[in-house]
Structures are given as structure tokens and as C-alpha cells.
Amino acid sequence: MSANAHGPFEALKGLVRRQYFWGIVAIALLLLVNLAKDPGYLAVSVGSSGNLVGNVIDILRAAAPIILISVGMCLVVATRGIDLSVGSVMVVAGAVSMEFLKGAPDTVGSGLAAIGLVVVVSAALGAVNGMLVSVVGLQPFISTLVIMLAGRGLAKVITGGQNTTATNEMFRWTANGHVLGLPAVFLLALLLAVAMGLLVRRSALGLMLEALGMDAKAARLAGVNRRALLFTVYILSGVLAGFAGVFATASVMTVDVSRTGYQLELDAILAVVIGGTSLAGGKFNITGAVIGAILIATLDKTVVFLGVSSSATPAFKAVVIVALCLLQSERVRRAFRKRRSAVAVRPAEREKVAA
């Protein structure tokens, strides 16, 4: 936005000031670590079918579902909310589509119908979150916690506890296909992220969400419709998680009811924070969330590449999120700024706000 007409140097300075710049730096560092272990790590070759093959391509492919849930989470966080249910919505989406495709003919039509079904179901789950938060007035984390808990159970009920498998070429293509040699799944995720970016920035949705997240009282007096906005963001977050679920299941055409989307909510929160969106709400940055998601995918791959069990990655993510939360906290910032101010009793505003 601010990079126009200032020359390349100014543009670079603008980039450095953005928080997601450090996300890019971190990605580069991780890749360097991998490169140190295996000098051929970054090599990308053309595979037998004319598609690009390589570790970097794998990272992009793995990033796709995380990108989607991070973009949805980003919008929810902008309103000072949180959506812990994204992982469970993913598994429900996977379960619904696999169960549907299991009995459907292997046609493009049934593939599209499965995706349509996923959109409806995940929008419905998002709407439940939206209703609990905006109409009933529950704290966002508890409303979405309930859906997180019940969602995985719902997926298990849908598949009867089985890891349902199905075949559908079109559906499979969304995750394993290629366009111009690049994985279709990454391009689709990017496309959806760009579409969301355009939606919020070309309409007034972004402005309204920011106003609501920054100062709910002032926004109300300015006539901003809180209820409708909250419904909108939770539904969007649900639908994006639904697509993420499609991608996560389509790659193997199996829904793993206990692992698909498991604990991905923290990945999404982490990506949002890395991307420069504060958990206290307000200004949000979708580009940042996308870069954060790619960083997380890189981290996942790096940990495995270095020979650590993939189930240990949460520990690394936890360390990153604690560090970022500390950087965002008033106390640390004040220590940096050393600004003199009154020793007023500071009520725990954040917790109140979450209510």
C-alpha cells in the first residue's frame, strides 16, 4: 500500500517495518538450516509428469490448509475474538465429503457436490459460533471450544468412527493436481486467500472489523452493526476451515477422524500473530497471516527433516508463541520505550474484553 512512488529503497524500508518481514526472515533462516544439513535441500526438479518436485514444493503443499485457516482466524482475531474450532471444522468437512463420495459416482459433478456440501456444513458450524458469540454473548473462546470438542465427535459419528476412504478424481485433484507444474492445492489456497483479501479490502468489511476490534463502544455509536459482522466473520472462518479440510483429506482421499486438523487451531493463531495481527484485535494483516502459515509449514518440515518426531513440533511452536506474546505485551514494550507515566492501577482490560 505504502510502497508506491517511493522508489525501491523506500519500498524495502516499508517492508522491513512490517512484522511479517521477520516471518520471511525466519523462513529463510529455517531453509538455511536445512541447506546446511543437506546442500541439495532447495533443489527443485521437474518430475516424470512434468511437475515440479522438491522440498520447497512440499512445503507449499503442506502450507495450503494452514493458509486457509489462518486467513479465517485473522478476521476473527481482528474483532477481538478467537476461533478454536477450525481444526474440528476441518475434520467434519473431511468426514462429510468422504462419506458423500464413498457412495457417489467418480464424476466431476459429485466432486463439486461434495465441496458444496462442505461449504454448507462448515458455514453452519461457523454460524453456530457466530450465534453463540454475538446473540448469546458467550466468550468467543468458550463458544468455539464447545464446537472444537463436539466437532471432532461429530466427525466420528458421521464416519461411524472409521477412517473413511473414497475415490473421486476431481476431488483428489484439488490436493494432488498441478497447474503449470505447481501444486494446485497451494494455488487454490492462495487464490482463496487473495479472494478474501479483496473481499475485505475492496468492500468496507475490513474497515468495519477493525473499527469493531479497536473500539467496540465508539464503533457502536458510529452505527456499526456488531451482530451481523460477528456472524459474517465466524461463518467465513468456518467456510475457510471447511476448504482446508477438503485439502487435508483430498491428498490421501481418507479422513483420519482423530488426526485430520488436529491441533491446527494453534497453528492458525500462531500464523496470525507472526503476521503482525495483535490478539487484542484491531488492525489485521492477511498477507502476514499467509506468510505466517508458510513459516509454520516450513517449521514443521524442518523439524521432521532434522530427525525430531513430528509430534514434538508443538513444543517449538509454543516457544515461538510465548516469545511473540511477550513482545506484544505492554510490560515488555514499556521496558523498551521507558516512557514515564502515571502509576495508575491497570485493570486487566484484555480479559474483560474477551468476555
Added chain:
Amino acid sequence: MSESLPIVEMAGISISFPGVKALDEVGLRLFPGEVHTLMGENGAGKSTLIKALTGVYRIDEGEIRISGEPRLLGGTADAQHAGISTVYQEVNLCSNLTIGENVMLGHEVRGAAGINWRATHRAAGETLEKLGLGHLNPKQALATLPLAVQQLVAISRSMVAQCKVLILDEPTSSLDANEVEQLFTVIRSLRDQGVAILFVSHFLDQVYAISDRLTVLRNGRFEGEYRTHELDRAQLISKMIGKDVDALKSLDAKGARRVRSDAAPLYSAKGIGRKGAIEEIDIDLHRGEVVGLAGLLGSGRTELARLIYGADRPDTGEVTMNDEKAEITSPAKALARRIAFSSENRRDEGIIRDLSVRENLILAVQARRGWARPLPRREQDAIVEKYVSALGVRPADPERPIRLLSGGNQQKVLLGRWLATEPDILILDEPTRGIDIGAKAEIQEYVAGLADDGLSVLFISSEIEEVVRQSDRIVVLKDHRKIAELEGGQGVSAESIVNVIAEDGLGDPSADTAVREEVTT
């Protein structure tokens, strides 16, 4: 009344916040066995001074002596140690606990098996008894008590802490007459026990009923300390608003500039009210007219404005606009009916600090259109261009975050936000408070021009002469009700309004208790 040594003596107290000098060499003396009232309009520095005494703010200059000893108060705990207790306007108790627990929290009687509840409740009962609250059951939940009684419980709590100085910060603002009387009984009993009491209230009648001594602050400065019986109401009001009685006399209205049309009012409310905020009131607003709301802080002027805008939902009353019934229950509905409201609380309810000037300007217009129909950038720029230049917003950089602008320029942007919605009715609550003289004059001039263009303006200000100068018609409020409605023009001046406020209730039969009249609902 004893002329003994003051128990608290604050001298030459100054406190600055970034960009503002909140207190400038202010003094305050509290004597044991005396009720001392701190008076002043919004922004006079009352709450800052109280927070200095309770250890919440650190003083930059000056000295606080308690019982003759200079003391440094580094926090609320220090103040409590020094025997200073505070009861705030909002009851600061835990409504989830019982009365006895609240009284004794942190001072529970402990035995071998932890807290001895029987002894604790007995101690609570005895403390309540001392304040004439013996009828309360300490085991009852606090939440079941009326607010007034909760205030009394909060006072009992400070008794447990053995306080020598009790600060009552606007304890009466949402109490009715009987409750105030009950509170006053307790205050008198404490005074007779030798406690020094600092009382803050906006209700003049209450001030004259209870206090022995007054300190008046204005704009962060000390105006004077007086014996209550030596200062009459008109004099007090003029001290608070900073104009001599004589000077007020000369400040006659400039005469009505606009002739109101005899057409039906644009907006007409019959009996709108809200419990605890404003009693049932009638008000009409016409096109091309500025109606002023005059009254002291806490008189209900802001509350009335919020009801009209739907920021608070009215309990009673009917509103008609253009001869049809209107349900205005939310700001969005008010905006849809072309009513706009600029809040007195610019920081928390007006600007959105981290958004740019442009975004703040178009927010209300955009909210009314809904997010799906974005205002094209060209129209945004046109609005921004129009109001930035018309109102003289400086710096004229629409992409700058609004928090970086001065208060006056923020206020201009807000005015622009509401004007951009092309309202029929514009409610301005303290549009000129806390901004520099230049910006103030510009805004005043602009507002006068708006009515000439056919808008209906409701103008609220704590500066009565500003209301007089701006308004064609003035509604005078006191103690949450309308006490007079005056046509602007000859004979109406700041002084006459001050007199109306000061004299109201004096001839009233219920004035012997000198508490505001209770209208039973």
C-alpha cells in the same frame, strides 16, 4: 465544628500527564469531624486530586502531610495504611459475595481452623451496627441489596480498616432521595466520630445539606476554600464556571438570530426517560434551530442526548419524527433516521485511535451503507476533502492516524464524521471541551452556520455562556429532570440560568431535607 489541625494537608500539588497539566499547585485541607466538599466541573481536576490522595497517581510537585507528617503515597496500599479509605461512585465491592464477607475481606477473623466464620460475621454485624445498619444480615448476598445500601456497606468496610479519612467520590449519583438521606445519616454519624470526610457530588442541594467546607477547583487550579455557609449557590456556580456574577450579568444573549418556523417539529419526544439516567421529559427539535441543554455535570444532559440517539434504550416515552412514530433503540437506527450524536467522551466513544483521519471521517456513512456497499474511494476523498478544508483540520493529511492529531483537530474530524452522514438532527455533547481556543472558536462558528442551513442542532456544554451564545432555545436540566425551558433572546443570560438552577427547589416544601425531589416511578 472544630478548628483543630487538619489531618490531611495537601499543598502545591501539581500533576502532569503527557501534554496536559492536570493539577497546577492545588491545595486541600481536611479536618477531623468535618465534611469537606470538592467542587468543580468536568476536567477541573477533582478526580486527579483524589487519586493523588489515594496513592493511585504520583505527584510531581507539592507535599502531602497526614497528621502533620509529610507522606509519600506510592500506591493504594500506602494510602490505606495511612488511614485513608475511598468509596467510589461505582460500588467497588464483590457482588458475588455476602455482605459480611465484603465488609471483612482481608480482615477476616482467623482461628486455629482457618477463618472463624461465626466470629467474622459477628464482627461484620457489629461494624454495620455502628453505622445504623444493624438490620442487615451479614450472611445475605450483597447483590440482593439496593445500590445505596451497597454504598453504605462499602463505607462500613472502610470502618473495619480503621480509617481516619473517608473519601466519598460521587456516592450519590444514582441514589434516590430516601437513599441519599440514609447515606447522609451515616456520614453525619461518622463525622461525629471524628472522621474527616471528603465528599464529591454534583448535586448542589446535597452539597449544601451535608458539607461544612468547600474547595473549588477549575481547570486544574485552586479557586478557593470556603465555609459552606459563607458562599451562596450563585456565587459557587460562578466560581465553578469561572465567571464573576457581575461578569455573567453583562454576558446577555446576543438575541435570537433565527426565527423558528411554526411548522411541526422535526423531532418530538413525549415523556422519554430511563431509570437512573433521566426522568420523563418532553423535548421538541425544529429545523434551523439550535437547542441548548444547560445544567451542571450530572444534571442528565448527556443522558438525555444518549436517549435521543438510542445509545441507551429509553424505558418510557414516545418519539415522533415527521409526524410518524419512531422507534430509536440503537445508534444504527438513529443514523438511519438522520440523527447524529457526537459524544462528550471523544477518546473512548468518539475517535477510533488507530484508524486514519479518512477512515474516521467516513466510518458513520459507511456503517449506514453496510459493509457490502463500500463507499467508492473517489467519494471518500470528496468527503475528506470537503470536511478537512471546511473545518480546517490540521495537518490536512487524511492518512495520518487520528491519535496523532491534537484534541481540537480530532474533534473537527468527529464533527466531520457526523456532518458527512448529512443529518437532520445533530447532537453535540461538549464539542468544545478540552480543546484549544482557536479550534473552539472555529467549531462554535461552524455550528452556528449549520442551523442557518436548516439543521436542527442540540448543543450541550458545561460552559453556560457558551450554551447561551449558541442557542435559540435553552432547556435547563437539574438533577435528572427538566426545570425550565427558556426562549433565547432578551433577558436570558448565563446569570439568569445560574439563578434558575440555584433557586430551583429552594421554595419547594421538600427542601427542608434539601435533597432532590424524588419522583416515584
Added chain:
Amino acid sequence: MSTLTTTRTEPTGARALAKRLSLHLDTLPTAAAVAIFIGMIVYGEAAYGRIVQFNTLSNLLINNAHLIILAVGLTFVILTGGIDLSVGAVIAFSSVAGVMLMNAGWNPWLAVLLMVLIGTAFGAASGVLVQHFHVQPFIATLAMMFLGRGLASILSTVPERLADDSPVRSLGAQIKVYDGPKVNDVVLTPGVIIAAVVVVAAFFVLHRTRMGRTVYAIGGSEQSAALMGLPVAATKMWVYIISGTLSGLAAVVYTARLGSAQNITGIGWELDAIAATVIGGTLLTGGAGFVLGSVVGALVLGLMNVLITRDGGIPPEATTIITGGILLVFVLLQRAVLARRRE
């Protein structure tokens, strides 16, 4: 404006009754939990039989001792208006670390102590983040949850068996208290006794110490509590430390009973513990609730699992939906109660 409104008229007749009832609205959710528990027992006995007998009820306690301990810890945190999502993961890390150390030749009791202290350390970390850096409690403890789970996975990803002759197993050994006919005995384990001691101690702390009252006061209004001069900061630290420590203790009890530990132990237990606490009548917004209610809540969840197993018709997968549904119903019930109280 204050959050409280006044009722000025003296109550008479029906209104007096309503007012008396509203006095006890706080206890309504707990009463509902007890009613549900009894209802479940009656239904279970009628539909499947063999519920109201010593060994079923003994097993209910034995199998849920760890959950009771967790729920007690969460009661402290939730009473202050906070939350602790890390308890399940802390159990995983603590138990894997403990068993591995024992198998590596550590003194078993020293390892047990360390297991408890690991919990303490996690709790302290959450407390510092929440209290000193103003991180929202659910974010701080979510981070701790991932840290615990990740560290456990770094240690091991396979079940770590406790040696058959390990003295720690004695904590899970069944003690026959009353010898009934056939297998219908009253049986206890040291784990159950530990849970009982924890419950009694927690009850004492919450109701008989100033710290306990401060916990309630913070939940009622943190700002008021601070203005009343109560030690808010220290108490908030303590509740997270208590919750963490009790997670460590729950890890000991659970490991002793099961005889093994794994990195995936305790997945979703934080939700069970929260549900137990909420079902037991503790307000998620803080300020009201009872330890004993949380115990009933934990037993409701335990009994639900027993009934689902007995029924056989309900897919076990539906358990989480039912737990989620119950949690939601109780949270809504709490909101309704709060709304009533504000009137």
C-alpha cells in the same frame, strides 16, 4: 452506571419467594448437577442394572480420581475468571518424564516428587505470562499445552511401561475396604485417597483462608479486589501454580493406576476437567462455584462413560458430542442465571 440495579420495593408474597429463590441461584447449577448425577444412576440402574452396587461405584471413583484432582485445580483458576488449557498436556509430559526417569534408575519417590514439580513449573510459567505480561489466560495456557505435549513427544512417542515391581504401582493398588458378596466389594486405591485429601484441602483453602476468599473476590471483580487492597497479583499466580501442581499430582495417580505413560496421554482432558467444573456449578466468568460441585461434575462425566459403555448402542465416538452438549447447556444455564441476577 453501575452494573447493579436496585430493587427498591420490599418483597411481598410471591415476589418474596422469588427473591428467596434468587438468593440461591448460585447453587442452582450445582443442584442441577447433583440431580443429573442421581438421575443418571437411577436411569442406569433401571436400564442396565448393576449400577448401584459397591464395585461399580468404587470403580467410578478409582477410574476418575485423576479427573477429580484436575477439576479441583481448574476450579481455582476458573473461580478467578481464568482458564487453564494445559492440564492434559502437563500430565503427558510429567508422566512420560517420571516413568522414564524411574526406568533409568532414579529413586521412584524422587521421580514422583519431580512429576509433581513439573506441574508446578508449568503452572508458574502460565501464571507469569498471565499476571505479569497480561497474556490472555487461554492463550498462555494453550501455549503451555503445546509445550507440554511437544516436550513429552520429544522424550518418547511409545508407551513407557512402569516396571512391574515399581513401588509407585502401590499407589494404584486396590485396597479392599469391605468384602461384599462375589466381587461386589468396596475398593479404594491410594489414588482415590489422594484425590479425597486434595478435595478436602481445596475446600479448606477456598472457604477457610484469606487466600481462598481473595480467589472469589477476584472472580467477582478484579478491580474491586485490587481497590480493597487484596493481594490480587500474588493470588492469581497461586491459582495457576495450584492448577499446575495438581496436574502433576493427577499424572502420578493416573500413571500409578495404568502402569504406563505415553505422549498422547491426556488428550482432551482439559476439556473434561473444564466441563466437570462448569457442570459442577462454577461460573466460567469466575466468582461463584464449589469444589464439591466439581467433584460431582467429574463423577457425572465418569458415569456417562460407564453408561455409554453399558448401553453399547451409543457409539463411543458420540461421547465428546455429549460432553460438548452438556458443557454448552450448562454454560447457557449460567448465562441465564446471571441474567436473572442482574434484574
